[in-house]
């Protein structure tokens with residue numbers, strides 16, 4: 001018979017939630033060791049065509065409750081042992097709420113490109129230098145300020161009726177805690193927050209006619225305590241009422257925390273994330289402000305310069321589906337080149353682009369064509385990485401950490417190794433956003449630095465893959481195709 005006293009001993013747990021584009025994942029983590037006991041999951045629905053991408057925020061709320069229940073069930077964990085929770089969310093989405101906190105419409109997501117004209121107009125209105133000096137980034141269609149402008153111009157009654165404006169993660173944090181709180185990391189993706197001042201920017205808010213009173217308070221870090229789990233949220237999630245709820249952050253910022261990147265950890269180490277978006281980023285102490293990259297704040301008080309593409313895993317999966325192939329059934333593209341810009345593109349800024357296939361011969365196989373789709377997606381992200389590394393020469397020799405759903409796939413990993421020629425580190429944990437959120441939750445419980453928590457947990461540990469010789473022939477083929485096609489891709493309707 002097992003010792004009942006041992007069974008009864010409480011085991012403090014924290015929950016880190018990753019509410020991303022396609023799904024919610026809830027990591028149930030042993031707060032003392034950082035051991036990942038289970039990941040609960042629930043899918044989202046994304047609707048829209050021709051540039052529109054929307055999700056009902058209530059879908060995220062239901063998915064949060066489902067994934068937490070799934071995680072606790074799978075872990076065989078007792079809900080009363082949960083001591084804290086934090087949410088990391090897909091960045092930039094525009095959530096508009098009525099006075100009772102109900103969504104007035106579906107959220108406009110980061111990959112909705114309808115606000116490209118508003119992005120251009122906002123850039124012209126203030127000038128690139130002023131945007132970079134204030135927000136650290138230039139307006140592109142992903143940024144929340146351009147979405148707010150789109151709403152004002154296209155659905156003015158909804159914009160006027162808004163009693164609150166939120167990002168996906170702070171919408172969920174408020175549902176949990178009742179507190180209207182965000183963090184510097186996710187706030188920096190709105191473009192109405194100044195990374196220079198560390199506060200909402202009155203000039204930018206005035207430019208887009210947005211009342212500061214509609215916005216959440218900005219906590220000092222994502223690991224600050226936003227509040228405590230309300231009775232209503234506790235009932236909905238089956239968790240103990242009153243446990244600390246962290247301010248949370250954007251998904252890329254949380255991944256950085258999960259990898260132990262930031263002031264209390266590693267600086268300048270580059271990361272490549274292969275998910276719905278392809279992203280490259282590094283935690284830095286220097287405030288970024290360069291065209292072509294997003295100059296975000298990190299969740300821990302450092303900065304997170306980042307490049308982001310709109311077409312990554314979903315684009316390669318679409319090619320696999322069209323070709324009737326398994327996603328791993330690939331060969332190097334040979335002379336075939338694919339620019340897989342099925343959703344338009346953000347980096348480079350070609351919001352109206354569509355996919356381009358060129359270089360086909362009679363000898364081209366389906367496997368080569370699928371390989372070319374991976375190469376096109378990977379080339380596009382790695383080009384952004386070159387921009388990220390240029391100002392920090394010492395980082396050029398550092399290994400590249402590979403994360404996100406795509407990092408589970410051999411075809412992705414090999415394409416990154418071949419086109420980058422870099423040493424690649426594959427972290428053992430696949431859910432680094434959720435683990436980073438768990439570290440934020442633990443920071444909100446104990447008051448520690450979230451990066452120090454993740455470093456002590458060693459959630460970023462992984463295996464190192466040696467560099468392969470860089471495939472410069474493929475690189476140059478794709479690069480010259482993009483250079484030649486860019487004017488046509490830019491002017492597509």
Ligand SMILES: Nc1ncnc2c1ncn2[C@@H]1O[C@H](COP(=O)(O)OP(=O)(O)O)[C@@H](O)[C@H]1O
Pocket residue numbers: 020021022023274275276277313314317327404405406407408409410412
């Ligand atoms: N074993 C695998 N091999 C290759 N790709 C995978 C694998 N598992 C999942 N993926 C890809 O991962 C993507 C989801 O990645 P994820 O980082 O979870 O996305 P997001 O955070 O944007 O919702 C899917 O689109 C899928 O193509």
Ligand SMILES: O=C(CO)[C@@H](O)[C@H](O)COP(=O)(O)O
Pocket residue numbers: 020021022089090091092110142189250251252275276277278279294306308
């Ligand atoms: O817009 C960005 C970064 O600026 C995206 O990275 C979103 O944050 C969505 O992330 P995933 O759903 O792909 O994780």
